[in-house]
Amino acid sequence: MPEPTDVPVALTVNGTTVRLVTDPARPLLSVLREQLGLTGTRFGCGLEQCGACVVLIDGTPSYSCTREIGTLAGRSVVTVEGLGRDGALHPLQQALLDEQAGQCGYCLSGITMAGVALLARTTRPSRDEIVAALDRHLCRCGVHNRVVRAVQRAGAVLEPPTARTGDGA
Structure with missing residues (x-):
């Protein structure tokens, strides 16, 4: 059951529209790994210091460990899992x-x-x-x-x- 502070968020992840109801302050990394099962993006330091959590947001490399999911409505996120095409690696x-x-x-x-x-x-x-x-x-x-x-x-x-x-x- 959603928490009282949860809100709907829709974004595109690896080319697929995703609709979530979640805490808007929740880090993108947490949503990717725990809610969407995309575990290729790693948690490293949680402080934007190591780069292990970098994904592409609208084509720009961005830290997912500190990026709040609520700021991504309507945006496009690509993870390492979304790079390959037709079974071939990027x-x-x-x-x-x-x-x-x-x-x-x-x-x-x-x-x-x-x-x-x-x-x-x-x-x-x-x-x-x-x-x-x-x-x-x-x-x-x-x-x-x-x-x-x-x-x-x-x-x-x-x-x-x-x-x-x-x-x-």
């Missing part, structure tokens, strides 16, 4: 496997989401751009170089964003 997920970039893997869902956002902006990021995009993610296993190579590898197989010209072409 190119960055595959590249992370190919480069053996995960040891314990705890940080990889957040790193993957930040890398996917970077590759959506530019499929050929420089090493410095990759390092800057992933800077807020902590990894105790020391696989940073492998992660950078994986982002470069994924970018090589992605189509570059289509440039639009003003001439209607």
Whole structure:
């Protein structure tokens, strides 16, 4: 039974409209893991310091550990589970496997989401751009170089964003 403070919230998660009745102050991470069963997004520090909980909100990497679900009505959230298509991994997920970039893997869902956002902006990021995009993610296993190579590898197989010209072409 809903608590007296619970409110309805509708948002899109991994392409599916989700309607919940919940405390609007509840963290998105809690809703994803406990109510929606999407456990790929990890709880790390709960303080926006490690990046393990990063998801995409309207395409932007965002911490889910502190983001209140009530602020997300009508927004789109993508988790690591929502990246693949038709049973295939996203190119960055595959590249992370190919480069053996995960040891314990705890940080990889957040790193993957930040890398996917970077590759959506530019499929050929420089090493410095990759390092800057992933800077807020902590990894105790020391696989940073492998992660950078994986982002470069994924970018090589992605189509570059289509440039639009003003001439209607």
